[in-house]
Amino acid sequence: MQPVIGRAKGFEDVVACLGIRLSVFVAEQAVPLIEEVDDYDATATHYLACLGGLAVGTARLVRLDGSTGKIGRVAVLAAYRGAGLGSSLVQHIIANEGAAYAVLVLDSQVTAIGFYERFGFRATGGTFMDAGIPHRRMERTRERNSPAAY
Numbered sequence: 001m002q003p004v005i006g007r008a009k010g011f012e013d014v015v016a017c018l019g020i021r022l023s024v025f026v027a028e029q030a031v032p033l034i035e036e037v038d039d040y041d042a043t044a045t046h047y048l049a050c051l052g053g054l055a056v057g058t059a060r061l062v063r064l065d066g067s068t069g070k071i072g073r074v075a076v077l078a079a080y081r082g083a084g085l086g087s088s089l090v091q092h093i094i095a096n097e098g099a100a101y102a103v104l105v106l107d108s109q110v111t112a113i114g115f116y117e118r119f120g121f122r123a124t125g126g127t128f129m130d131a132g133i134p135h136r137r138m139e140r141t142r143e144r145n146s147p148a149a150y
């Protein structure tokens, strides 16, 4: 079954994105709800990965400034991991709306750094805590990464 990856279209899709985040970050990883949903959600581009019509993965892209976009809230429901959905979401953002930015950044959970390195992101700073989970800032510069890099 081929996944369908794309921008969330309308209110129902955004609710589906938030539902996945509540399952993954709030229920599974114990991130406080008040920290999981933030002001960026009002302006972010939200993405949905669907499998057989079921919403199973999400991510968002936030405009930090004219040259910098921030990928975040990348999540796939536990039962659907390891099938390439997380990769497809990140690749979709890089190849579409993310391509408008010279630099893409993200704050990766330390355990997920290897996942993002596959797409040309490199850790840039030290470890910091966010919602009780160790993170590192990662960065991907458009010029340094041809499409062949991912």
Ligand SMILES: CC(C)(COP(=O)(O)OP(=O)(O)OC[C@H]1O[C@@H](n2cnc3c(N)ncnc32)[C@H](O)[C@@H]1OP(=O)(O)O)[C@@H](O)C(=O)NCCC(=O)NCCS
Binding pocket: 024, 073, 074, 075, 076, 077, 080, 081, 082, 083, 084, 085, 086, 087, 088, 107, 108, 109, 111, 112, 113, 114, 115
């Ligand atoms: C991280 C996450 C989105 C990846 O989604 P996924 O659909 O399982 O990813 P993929 O199937 O595309 O994985 C691609 C590869 O990355 C690897 N990978 C996945 N998560 C990884 C991690 N945390 N660290 C290192 N490698 C990882 C997989 O083993 C897979 O390797 P393979 O191709 O050799 O089999 C998913 O594990 C998830 O939702 N985790 C919980 C939420 C989370 O931690 N999000 C990241 C916040 S920074």
